[in-house]
Amino acid sequence: MDLQRLVDTFNFLDSWEDRYRLLIDMGRDLPALPEEARIEANRVDGCTSNVWLETTVSDDTPPRMFFSADSDAFIVKGLVAILLKAYSGKTPQEILDTDIESLFDELGLSQQLTANRRDGFVAMVKQVRNRAQAVRADETEGAPG
Template sequence: MELQRLVDTFEFLDNWEDRYRLLIDLGKDLPEFPESKKTEENRVEGCVSNVWLLSDVNEGEPPRLDFKADSDAFIVKGLVAILLKAYSGRTPEEILAVDIEDLFNRLGLAQQLTPNRRDGFVAMVKEMRSRAQALRAESHAK
């Protein structure tokens, strides 16, 4: 589901119960995350729920980052799915150019999430953007 289609779907749903259900469904559709990778080393700091994040560099010209992530909380898994749609398979420049705050607001999440979930979302964004910045710096150093 493209990001705009996701926004359109969220806007189409009248109530937050339906939107939460959609978030949970998005989380259920996450690709399988290896149990062996659910380690402290791969855990995102700043999330109340456990969130694990892996990234691989897809060596191409330009290089792209592929992310895999998972959580032990249903709503957070949905947030993870949204971030994967926004960031995975993109170049560092594309990742850094995504206005995630705008997307967050257009999905109506800013008003509906608890402060802890919002903080966790911000922590995931920071981690993914940090990895994009590191890859960009590495690419420019070559």
């Protein structure tokens, strides 16, 4: 499901109970994160529940970043699924240009999630953006100039 379809689906659902159910289902559909990826270096600081985020970078020019992630909390896992839909497979610049806050608002999540879950989502976004900035910096340093 692409991002616009996700927004349309969320807007189509009448109740927050249905939206939460969709969020949980999206989390259940995430591929399992291998146990060896559940290491401290991949743990996202700032989340109340445990969240692990693994990054791989392609050899393409410009490189594309792919993310896999998992959480031990159902709703957070759904938020992880949204994050992966928004960012995985994009270039570092596309990641930095993505307005995830607007998407979060369009989905109505700003008003419905607890402060802890919102803060956790912001922490995940920050980590993705930091990794994108690092890849972009590496790419710039390696460029002939």
